[in-house]
């Protein structure tokens with residue numbers, strides 16, 4: 166794909182991708198794709214550039230989605246390098262959970278799509294929390310905009326604001342904390358977009374200063390160490406002004 170520069174030719178190729186979607190999930194998948202598209206479109210406006218749009222369409226067009234036997238030990242799993250998402254059969258019973266898992270797993274595929282173009286390999290601590298945040302923000306945005314989420318003409322009984330409950334509780338805090346700080350500079354959505362559908366190198370440059378990056382960039386693992394590297398104290402020091410006066414109404418504060 167990288168060699169094909171002509172936009173029309175690229176579009177033709179992307180449109181020709183065929184993914185397998187479990188037939189039972191087709192309406193849910195279409196809805197979730199639309200919700201994610203609208204979220205970035207509305208949040209980023211003009212900054213939702215051709216490259217970012219294309220990232221979405223490539224992932225949507227080439228990711229296969231399967232159901233997995235309910236014996237498996239996860240609700241959903243993204244094998245992003247194989248363009249595959251697996252959803253636990255159990256999840257079928259709960260339409261709200263189904264939507265949440267689909268957004269979360271698509272989020273992994275989007276976030277990891279430029280893994281090889283970035284010097285920053287993905288960081289697990291940041292990654293899981295980011296996808297839960299994406300899930301929360303996409304659903305809440307859709308509810309704010311449309312007043313409800315409907316599937317096959319039936320209203321999905323979401324209670325606004327939706328808070329995603331899951332097993333990654335502690336990890337959830339990293340990205341929310343960072344974006345909370347960035348919001349004070351009006352950069353939260355841009356920074357979030359660079360992490361999720363843009364360039365992780367740009368993300369790191371926008372959030373941390375060069376000294377911090379140099380200090381915690383592990384050239385062996387190609388990873389910016391967060392958690393045991395850039396820890397809570399470093400983040401607090403970096404954004405001290407912002408954290409001295411916590412705004413409890415912030416969308417990033419909820420349960421953080």
Ligand SMILES: [Zn+2]
Nearest residue numbers: 269273293296
């Ligand atoms: Zn995950």
